[in-house]
Amino acid sequence: xxxxxxxxxxxxxxxxxxxxIMFLLLWAGGNxxxxxxxxxxxxxxxxxxxxxxxxxxWKDQTWNLLFIVGAIIGGVIAHTYLSSKVGLNLSEAxxxxxxxxxxxxxxxxxxEELFNWHSLTTVRGILVLIVGGFMVGFGARWAGGCxxxxxxxxxSNLQLPSLIAVIGFFIGGLxxxxxxxxxxxxx
Amino acid sequence: MKNIKYLIIGILFxxxxxxxEAISWYRIQEMFRFQSFHMYGIIGSALIVGVIxxxxxxxxxxxxxxxxxxxxxxxNMSVARYLxxxxxxxxxxxxxGACPGPMFTLLGNGYSVFLVVIGSAILGTYAYGLVRARLPx
Numbered sequence: 001x002x003x004x005x006x007x008x009x010x011x012x013x014x015x016x017x018x019x020x021i022m023f024l025l026l027w028a029g030g031n032x033x034x035x036x037x038x039x040x041x042x043x044x045x046x047x048x049x050x051x052x053x054x055x056x057x058w059k060d061q062t063w064n065l066l067f068i069v070g071a072i073i074g075g076v077i078a079h080t081y082l083s084s085k086v087g088l089n090l091s092e093a094x095x096x097x098x099x100x101x102x103x104x105x106x107x108x109x110x111x112e113e114l115f116n117w118h119s120l121t122t123v124r125g126i127l128v129l130i131v132g133g134f135m136v137g138f139g140a141r142w143a144g145g146c147x148x149x150x151x152x153x154x155x156s157n158l159q160l161p162s163l164i165a166v167i168g169f170f171i172g173g174l175x176x177x178x179x180x181x182x183x184x185x186x187x
Numbered sequence: 188m189k190n191i192k193y194l195i196i197g198i199l200f201x202x203x204x205x206x207x208e209a210i211s212w213y214r215i216q217e218m219f220r221f222q223s224f225h226m227y228g229i230i231g232s233a234l235i236v237g238v239i240x241x242x243x244x245x246x247x248x249x250x251x252x253x254x255x256x257x258x259x260x261x262x263n264m265s266v267a268r269y270l271x272x273x274x275x276x277x278x279x280x281x282x283x284g285a286c287p288g289p290m291f292t293l294l295g296n297g298y299s300v301f302l303v304v305i306g307s308a309i310l311g312t313y314a315y316g317l318v319r320a321r322l323p324x
Contacts, residue, residue, distance in 0.1 A: 009207050010228075011228030021196060021199060027252060028251065034291075066193040070194040071198075071291040072295040073194075073197070073201060074204070090223075109212065110284060115301070128282055128283055128284075132304065133307030133311065134314070137311025139273065141312045143268060143273045143276055154262060156237030157241050157259050161269050168271070168276065168277060171273070173215075175274070176278045184282075
């Protein structure tokens with residue numbers, strides 16, 4: 001059992017399970033939208049005193065904070081008890097493309113040379129960790145949601161605004177991948 | 188502790204996101220390069236099941252655990268905020284390889300530097316709040 005669970009889960013298992021997460025959250029009385037937590041954290045930090053956007057009853061969002069605490073613990077559990085001996089089964093084409101940009105693939109979830117604390121002393125590290133994170137936070141709030149809120153919850157409810165947002169996600173992602181990656185990672 | 192159920196759902200979410208490899212920076216690159224069906228399969232099958240779930244909840248007026256009917260609110264129609272906000276989000280998603288959920292799950296997977304990514308995302312959210320009135324919505 002543990003052996004089977006420790007392998008990489010196929011998409012046709014993972015996708016429906018993510019839909020089940022959305023259902024469980026609705027059933028529990030919440031909803032599936034992770035980026036709202038970033039706004040809640042700003043509100044808890046007292047941002048509501050300076051900016052009206054953060055002045056709301058954030059205590060109603062405590063449940064969602066518990067959800068992301070769970071998301072951390074789930075990561076710990078999967079990493080500790082369900083970790084696969086085989087690395088990521090990444091496509092050869094991606095491995096080749098990234099190697100050409102100087103990004104090696106070891107089978108880990110993320111490039112270890114980018115995602116470590118030392119990387120913060122490099123330009124590309126600052127771009128990936130700080131600028132990347134900043135844009136995710138800024139863009140998610142401007143668009144009113146992220147992958148969970150728009151691509152899963154919104155599209156499941158057939159919301160046209162969510163489709164526009166998801167098209168935006170892809171325009172941005174493709175610009176970054178094909179136009180900006182060669183500039184960022186060439187040096 | 189009636190909110191403990193959200194913690195448990197979050198734990199399941201973290202395990203699913205890790206084992207599906209949807210938290211992987213490499214998988215996001217593979218997706219944006221159209222070099223594997225994996226991420227499209229995950230999002231696509233989540234959507235098909237998701238649409239059915241939402242339709243069933245609406246048709247049978249399903250109640251939540253607290254006894255109130257599960258409500259869906261329509262999002263306000265506009266193009267600017269979803270398109271421009273979405274593009275900024277997509278730029279960041281491809282670069283950091285993580286959307287907000289995976290950022291937290293990656294932390295649990297031992298990538299402690301995601302504290303910096305999460306901190307930056309919080310800062311980005313705050314910056315949006317600061318300039319919100321001047322942006323098209």
